[in-house]
Amino acid sequence: MDRVDAVVIGAGVVGLAVARALAKRGLETIVLERADAIGTETSSRNSEVIHAGLYYPTGSLKARLCVQGREQLYALCESHGVEHRRCGKLLVASGDAQRRKLAQIEAQAHANGVADLQRLSAAQARALEPALVADEALWSPSTGIVDSHGLMLALQGDLEAAGGAVALRSPVQAVRCGGPLHEVDVGGESPTTLATPLVVNAAGLWAPSVAACMHGLDAHHVPRAHYAKGSYYALAGRSPFTRLVYPVPEDGGLGVHLTLDLAGQARFGPDVEWIAPASPQAIDYRVDPARAEAFYAAIRGYWPELPDGALQPSYSGVRPKLRGAGEPTSDFVLQGPREHGVPGLVNLFGIESPGLTASLAIADAVVSQLWPG
Template identity: 60%
Template sequence: MYEIDTAVIGAGAVGLACARALAMTGREVVVLERAGAIGTETSSRNSEVIHAGIYYPAGSLKARACVEGRHLLYAYLEAHGLPYRQCGKFIVATDEAQADALPGIAARARENGVEGIEEIDAARARQAEPQLSCLAALHSPVTGILDAHAYMLSLQGEFEDHGGAIAFHAEVESVEAGAAGGVVHVGGDAPMRLRAREVVNAAGLQAPALARRIEGLDPAFVPEAHFAKGNYFALSGRAPFSRLVYPAPEQAGLGVHLTLDMGGQARFGPDVEWIEPGADGTLDYSVDPARGDLFYDAIRRYWPALPEGILVPAYAGIRPKIQKPGEPARDFVVSGPGEHGVAGLVNLFGIESPGLTASLSLAEKVISVLDGES
């Protein structure tokens, strides 16, 4: 049986950030990833936005980790020469009710420590973005975009430079938790057992299911998993905006927004489509072209000149929700020994957006939990 300091389960952005940070403390760390590459699920199927920290309840882990993580992420990208652009974002109100809600959103953002948030009228918004139609807007100058895969490759490289290793096609079947750490049973291409003093469950969509396979962990500390698909459509023509454009927030998501990639191409989404796993446990990532009709209606509220027939299905991502449809959004959960009583075990649940932005901050949180500091 192999013996190591720490096993990190999951090689998405958060798992890689945790593994890198742990390896940099001098721990011997192995990442176990059931897929054949890094970041194949949530981390590679999102908007690649560096979020400001606007929407989340004051004092929540989401708010703190997003704002702190944004600072850490910009500094990391700059220091490592990775592609990003601090392009800014407009949150637009297209009816009176949304306009009335903007001051509250701005107040929450300021309470969360978001810098530079500004309320602007329709004339100023249109001066900046001539194709935009709205009654009022919020401007977030610190919002940006990045190349998520380049970021994850950099995390992987630093992790490996500090002695870490990633085992691909290594699905964790179960964990036997005990006072001296856990015995991790790994299936896949090369079945093995690892004895790890610490186990970090950063399995994203599968984190709750994995946690239920940890012997010695009370199931009361494992939330129920729910899945919300977000479909994206790409714009086949040139992007008409230089900034990101978001409608006012809606239940379970941030509406059908316009984002830009590092090449300047526009994409729209995600919407919110609650789904259930198939009989074999798989999740459906296909994009139904018929949903495009709903996209046209939503986008034309803030871009009335959107031509017909210009949107094409792009891709879908799935949010790892820990609340049911219609329930209030839940905070990130970083559950450690101080909560569940299992030595050396940290579970991360519900790490949806802004998980990419918050990844470096969440990694620091995981280390502090393992070290008994929080």
């Protein structure tokens, strides 16, 4: 049985950030990833937006770690040459109900420490984006976009430079907790068992499933998983927008918004489709062309001139949820020894948006869980 200082389960953006933080503390750290590449699920199937921290309840982990992580992420992108852009975002409202919601979001953002928001009239918003139609908008200049794969490669590079490693095609089959060393059974082509004092479960969509395989962790600490699929459509032709455009949020997500990739190509999404996959292989990532009809209706709420036939199915992703349809949105769960009583174990549950933005701050929080004070 091989011994290592730390094992991180999952090589998405959060798992890589956590492993990097542990390795930079001088720990021999191994990341176990069941897939044949890093970041193949939530980390690479999203809007690639660097969020400012507008929406989340004050004092929540999402609010605190998003605001903290945003500046850490921009700094890392600058220092490591990761392609990104502070393009800014317009959060738009039409009608009295949406305008009241916009005012609530503005107050929430200020309470979260987002100090650079600007309220815009319809004319001011249209001066920035002439194709936009809205009664009012919030301008968020600290929102941006990032090359998520480039970010993960940078995190992996730092991890490996500090002596850590990523083991692909290495699914975790069981973890035996409770002694001075946890025993992690690893499958794949060359099955093995690793002994380690530290285990971080950053398995994203499958973190609850991994936790359910941890012998010595009480079952009541394992939450039920919910899955929200979100589809994206690409705009055929040149986009008239140079900034991100978001409607006010909807149940389960942030609404069908307009984002841009680093080449300026516009895409719209995600919508919300609740699914119940039994395994990673059971997820159908195909985008149903029939869902486009609802996209046209949603987008024309702020871009009435969207041409017919302009949306093309692009890609989809799945968000790991801890609450189901119609239930209040949950916070991130960083479950450490204080919560479950197992030394050297941290489970990360429900790490959806703004997980990419918050990834470096989540890593710092995991370190604090393991070494409080």
